[in-house]
Amino acid sequence: MSIGTYLSGTGHAALVVWMVVGWGMDAEPLPFEITEVSVVSGEEFAALTQGVQPDQPVGTVPELEQPEIEVPEPPAPVVETPPEPVEPPAPIEAPTVEAPPEAPDLTVPDTVVADAPPDVPDTPTIVTPPPSAELGSSLRPVPRPAPRVAPEIVAQPEPDATIAPEVTEAATEQAETPAEDPAEPVEETTAPEAASDQIVTEAEEPAFAPEISTRPQTRPSRPAAVAEAPSEEAVDPVAAALAEAGAAETPTPTPTPTPGLSGGQLSEGDKSGFLRQIGNCWNTGTLSTGAQSTIIVMTFDMTPDGRPVTDSIRLGSFTGGTASDADAAFQTARRALIRCTGEGYDLPRDQYELWQRVELTVDPTAMRQR
Amino acid sequence: MSIRAMMKPILTLVMAFGLGAAAVPPVSAQEPLQLTLRDGVIEALPFALPTFQAEVAGSEQMAADISRVVSEDLTSTGLFRQIPSSAFISTPAGFGSPVAFADWRAINAQALVTGAVAVNGSQVTVKFRLYDVFSGAEMGEGLQFAGTTDGWRRMAHKVADVVYSRITGEAGYFDSRVVFVAETGPKDNRAKRLAIMDYDGANVQYLTDSSAIVLAPRFSPTGDRVLYTSYESGFPRINVLDVATVGRQQLQTAQGDMAFSPRFSRDGRQVIYSLTNGGNTDIYRTDLATGQFTRLTNTPAIETAPSFSPDGSQIVFESDRSGTQQLYIMSANGGEPRRISFGNGRYGTPVWSPRGDLIAFTKQQDGRFHIGVMRTDGSEERLLTSSFLDEGPTWAPNGRVIMFARETQGADGTSALYSVDITGRNLRRVATPQGGSDPSWGPLQP
Numbered sequence: 001m002s003i004g005t006y007l008s009g010t011g012h013a014a015l016v017v018w019m020v021v022g023w024g025m026d027a028e029p030l031p032f033e034i035t036e037v038s039v040v041s042g043e044e045f046a047a048l049t050q051g052v053q054p055d056q057p058v059g060t061v062p063e064l065e066q067p068e069i070e071v072p073e074p075p076a077p078v079v080e081t082p083p084e085p086v087e088p089p090a091p092i093e094a095p096t097v098e099a100p101p102e103a104p105d106l107t108v109p110d111t112v113v114a115d116a117p118p119d120v121p122d123t124p125t126i127v128t129p130p131p132s133a134e135l136g137s138s139l140r141p142v143p144r145p146a147p148r149v150a151p152e153i154v155a156q157p158e159p160d161a162t163i164a165p166e167v168t169e170a171a172t173e174q175a176e177t178p179a180e181d182p183a184e185p186v187e188e189t190t191a192p193e194a195a196s197d198q199i200v201t202e203a204e205e206p207a208f209a210p211e212i213s214t215r216p217q218t219r220p221s222r223p224a225a226v227a228e229a230p231s232e233e234a235v236d237p238v239a240a241a242l243a244e245a246g247a248a249e250t251p252t253p254t255p256t257p258t259p260g261l262s263g264g265q266l267s268e269g270d271k272s273g274f275l276r277q278i279g280n281c282w283n284t285g286t287l288s289t290g291a292q293s294t295i296i297v298m299t300f301d302m303t304p305d306g307r308p309v310t311d312s313i314r315l316g317s318f319t320g321g322t323a324s325d326a327d328a329a330f331q332t333a334r335r336a337l338i339r340c341t342g343e344g345y346d347l348p349r350d351q352y353e354l355w356q357r358v359e360l361t362v363d364p365t366a367m368r369q370r
Numbered sequence: 371m372s373i374r375a376m377m378k379p380i381l382t383l384v385m386a387f388g389l390g391a392a393a394v395p396p397v398s399a400q401e402p403l404q405l406t407l408r409d410g411v412i413e414a415l416p417f418a419l420p421t422f423q424a425e426v427a428g429s430e431q432m433a434a435d436i437s438r439v440v441s442e443d444l445t446s447t448g449l450f451r452q453i454p455s456s457a458f459i460s461t462p463a464g465f466g467s468p469v470a471f472a473d474w475r476a477i478n479a480q481a482l483v484t485g486a487v488a489v490n491g492s493q494v495t496v497k498f499r500l501y502d503v504f505s506g507a508e509m510g511e512g513l514q515f516a517g518t519t520d521g522w523r524r525m526a527h528k529v530a531d532v533v534y535s536r537i538t539g540e541a542g543y544f545d546s547r548v549v550f551v552a553e554t555g556p557k558d559n560r561a562k563r564l565a566i567m568d569y570d571g572a573n574v575q576y577l578t579d580s581s582a583i584v585l586a587p588r589f590s591p592t593g594d595r596v597l598y599t600s601y602e603s604g605f606p607r608i609n610v611l612d613v614a615t616v617g618r619q620q621l622q623t624a625q626g627d628m629a630f631s632p633r634f635s636r637d638g639r640q641v642i643y644s645l646t647n648g649g650n651t652d653i654y655r656t657d658l659a660t661g662q663f664t665r666l667t668n669t670p671a672i673e674t675a676p677s678f679s680p681d682g683s684q685i686v687f688e689s690d691r692s693g694t695q696q697l698y699i700m701s702a703n704g705g706e707p708r709r710i711s712f713g714n715g716r717y718g719t720p721v722w723s724p725r726g727d728l729i730a731f732t733k734q735q736d737g738r739f740h741i742g743v744m745r746t747d748g749s750e751e752r753l754l755t756s757s758f759l760d761e762g763p764t765w766a767p768n769g770r771v772i773m774f775a776r777e778t779q780g781a782d783g784t785s786a787l788y789s790v791d792i793t794g795r796n797l798r799r800v801a802t803p804q805g806g807s808d809p810s811w812g813p814l815q816p
Contacts, residue, residue: 328539
């Protein structure tokens, strides 16, 4: 064993002995505070907790200071906008439950339809009484004789433009047909033409607007496409000459009669006037849908004073509908014909043989309500 | 050849010429004047209807009421105009008294209706005659109706139907009823009940209570049953209601989430409807006798609002298979449909006319709703109305008038029933005690 080992062992042993013996250390205990307490019973504690303030402690307990802890500020959180507080839905009131209905009295009344005419009386005799005189006079008042306001015949004013004599001569030379000897105008002794057949004051000025508007005409059909004229280069001179010669021999084409105005030799004006008078009373508003598509042909006789013979009005034929539709269309047209007779239709009395018998085609398709 | 033999053919020729000459009619005096009338007028026909006479003491009030209803029926069509009694020059002395036609011509009455009423206890008798004033003749024969005092309105409607039919040439529609949804309360809490009424809004009676939402009632062809969509179970289901007993039962349909938009076939034996299954809506048909159903369409599009043609051979319906809501027609047994609407806007709720010539529909265009009609090939489309919301057309039994529902704008908007002539004229509100929607016009009553 070396000397160093002996020295280390000795030193350590001395250190241990010094620490155990405590040489040179103060042995007085540390001072401490003593607090007196008292023991209370359970009843006394209950009394204290029921509002009785306990006695103040003898000593004053110093307040402890809270240590200030420095806390690093956290990053500001991203605050999402909270949703709007949803109000609780109002309780939905159940709809007032009405009492369940009783079976309604839906019995069909005892309705009897008798095809036979009423029993009292069976068939009354329809007698048309003569119209009263008062009624007749009030219905068609005789217009007062219109005072003539005719002015004196005024001389024709001088023409604004004079025709050059050259033009007049040229026109005279071109006239192939020699002018017939002008017949001397027959000077009839007549009253000067009236400017108006009656005086109408402003207050009595009639309204010229039609009281009943007729349906607009259907759009006229497009004219047939006109063949394009051939170009001059394509024209064969021989064919052109032949065509020219043929054209000279071609008679003047007769004018195509206006649709709806064919037949007889009555003037177009008289025919259209007659149709216009009937049309003013031809009311298609009450026609059934089927009757509006039915074209009928009716015939009737006329009296010399322009009245239709009621008993002669007959339905000839029809197209486009049923017999019931045709009958409805016929009755409507028949009513119109009779209703607008008035004092007789405005037809030339001296041509009675031309309109003594009439075949009228009634076509309501143009009036069909679209 | 002898002379006699030579003369024989000559004589034969002479005789032949003679006979031929005899067969030629004599030259007619004059050909008739041939004209064609195309232009007329469209106006209400003026008629006179003196108050029906009371044949029995105590019948005066009934006679006045019946006269009033007959006049209201005729004037409500827009085709007739009643001449006020103050303009009458004379009135018939009795039901069988001669008619002074001149007096009626003088006030331009074109038709004259005279009648008489007799009340005996609970029985009432109504008889009437119709005259063509300018012809001075009676239009048809007089008719007589007998019934109970409770049914006096029906007798008045029947008189008006006959007058209407004799003048226009087509059947009337006054003695008919309408089933509809009666609505009360605000839009967000509206109570709906099935109700039935006369065509003019009178005699409203309720068929269901308001405990469940009801929609789209549809009359059967005979008017004894009503199909409607009910939310009693929370989901739309189709019920069949017996009008006389108010008893109802659920229609047996194909399996699906929702069944709605039902309509009877013309014979009343089948029902076509829409069925939604898995988000797809198609049209089905159920046979009421056997309960068997047939799927008529099978596309991813929404197909609904089917309506039979009068002969039962075809079905018109709405579909968005083209991308927008349009009208299509297909066979009653299904198959490839053909599109008939090609205008701008969206078309829906098509209904085939009883006459078979037109289809009524609802059209939405530029923020407005319209009721319109078109021919079955889609031509001649006419819009009859325009408003914030017009929908659900239904045809009168004679195919001349259309009834529909109109709702006004705003939170306090109300729904009411209106009628309009197929010409677009004579738009009228049907007077009901409450709001109304989804009208279905029943048949003319027997």
